[in-house]
Amino acid sequence: MASKAIYPIVAVVGIAAVSGAAWWFQKGSSPSAPPAGGAPQAAAGAGPASAPAPGSGGPVVVEAARVSVMRLSDDAQTVGSLRSRQSVMVRPEVGGRVTQLNFRDGDRVRKGQLLVQFDDQLQQAQLQQSKAELSIAQANHKRNQDLVAQSFISQRSVDESAANLEVAQAKLALAQATAARLKIIAPFDGITGIRSVNIGDYLKDGADIVNIEDMDAVYVDFRLPERFQSKVRRGQRALLNIDALPGRSFTAVVQAIDPLLDANGRSVGIRGCVDNRQLQLRPGMFARVTAVFGERNDARVIPEEALVPQGNRQFVVKIVDGADGSRTTQRVEVKVGIRRPGRVEITDGVQEGDWIVTAGQQRVQRDGTKVRVVDLNANQAPGQSPEGGAPAARGSAPVAPNGAAPAAPSLASAPVAAVSPAAARAAASGPNPCLIGMAAADRADPPAAPSGGKPAGPRPAARNPA
Incomplete structure (x- = not known):
């Protein structure tokens, strides 16, 4: 029993000896303390000091970007199909043999033009017979009227002749209608298709x-989710991109909104009208539609990475100038509007020209933290232009939503290939067929920004389009 009690004592003594040896070794290998009251000596040839760590008292290094202004559209993308403003398949009401075809395939026809004539010899003979009967009935009735005035016949004879006259007139009208059914005329101005007779x-x-298509204006039918039914209205614009015509864009005017929503897809049907007097579009084409609900020339946008979400609220870290010339941070709550790839609209909370932290927000623990700004894109300090001069002019360098170079206004049609002089004159003459019959309020175009990207007049109050 005594020999077993020795083992724990030996283990405790061994652990204590090893711990003492380790403590003595660490104390002996540590550098000697500097002399009392003296300053630590800097190592010869040491490089510049590294950036201070958070909480060390020095400024925190962050990346920042300015709040810029650009033209922004509140829109939605969908697909649609083109169809003629008026389209009809010409069909006869009665049977018969074709004797005349007064049109060519793909020819332009006018309203009331005779297209097809059927064999009407029998009907024309009946028409001549009805005209002769009507002439006899008119002569008899006139003679009876003269005789009854002289009291040679009774009034009954006059009434009978008047009835016979009405019967003859009805027979003539019937013969004319029967003969007219053998003539097929164009119901409206348009272009004929390829005949099959x-x-x-x-x-x-x-x-x-044959089919007749009125293509001076074409309709584009598309559908949008039901959440957009409160935004879309008559007179709005929609931008069309046609896969069959790459590089070209067209503008449609919303003319009708289906009051009945599709119960299966929960979508609303919309019809737009496109001016097609140059005949560049054809019915049946596939179209990619961008429905534009509104445009703002002075939308304030920031990089998307600058947002700091906290629950249902969005914050940004704003850089402000301190009293001693330093730059400090301030956490600001903002309201988010339209989102675009890499950018987001801010409707409230910041102003144009403010500097916002885009990277390094986690190093800023509280408001008032001193920061040193590094702009990796332009290597500029807050308040300077990319060239290091004066601040950039407002609206001088708008950024496209996809990060590409500034483009022309989204609602303007792209240049198209040259057309014949006759087609150009036809397209330039007369009013836009899509605007005929629309109310003045629906025909009003949305305000566009003047050249340079600056908004005209005072800035409207910011609001959240969502």
Whole structure:
């Protein structure tokens, strides 16, 4: 029993000896303390001091960007199909044999123009017979009126002749209507398609002859989710990109909104109208539609990485100038508007020209923290232009939503290929067919920014379009 009690004592003594040896070794290998009251000697040839760590008392290094102003559109993307403003398949009401075709395939026709004539010899004979009967009935009735005035016949004979005259007039009208059914005329101005009949063909009633398309204006039908039904209204603009016509864009005017939502897809149907007097678009084309609900020429935007979300609230770290010339931070709550790739609109909380921290927010623990700004894009300090001169002019360098170079206004059509002089004159003459019949309030175009990107007049009050 005594031998077993020795083991724990030996273990405790061994651990104490090892601990003492380790303490003595660390104390002996540590550098000697500097002399009392003396300053530590800097190592010869030492490089510049590194950036101070947070909480060390020096400024914190952060990246920042300015709040810029750009033209921003509140829009939604969808797809749609083009269709003619008016389209009809010409079909006969009665059967007959074709004797005349007064049009060519793809030819422009006018309203009331005779297109197809059927064999109407029998109907014309009936028409001549009805005219002769009407002439006899008119002569008899006039003679009876003269005789009854002289009391040679009774009034009953005059009434009978008047009834016979009405019957003859009805027979003539019937013969004229029967003969008119054998003539097919154009119901409106348009362009004919490719006919499927020839002279001499016998057609039954309802057979397809040729289609007529009114393409001076084309409709684009598209659908949007139901959450946009409160934003879309008549007279708004929509930008169209056609896959079959790359590099070209067209502008449509919203003309109608379906009051009934699709219960399956929970979407609202919308119809826009495109001026097509140059005949560049054709019915059936596939279109990529960007419905524009509103535009702001002076939207304030910041990089998306500058946002610091906290629950349902959004904050940014704003850089302000201190009294002693230093730069300090201030956490500001902001309201977010439209989002674009890499950028986000701020409707309230910051102003144009303010500097916002885009990287290093986690180093800023509280308001009033001194910071040193590093702009990796332009290597500029707050309040200076990228060239190091005066502050950049407002609106002088707008940034496109996709980060590309500034582009032309989104609602302006891109240049198109040259057309014939006749087509150009036809396109330039007359009013826009899409605006005919629309109310003045619906036809008002949205205000556009003048050249240079600066908004006209005072800045409107900021609001959240969402």
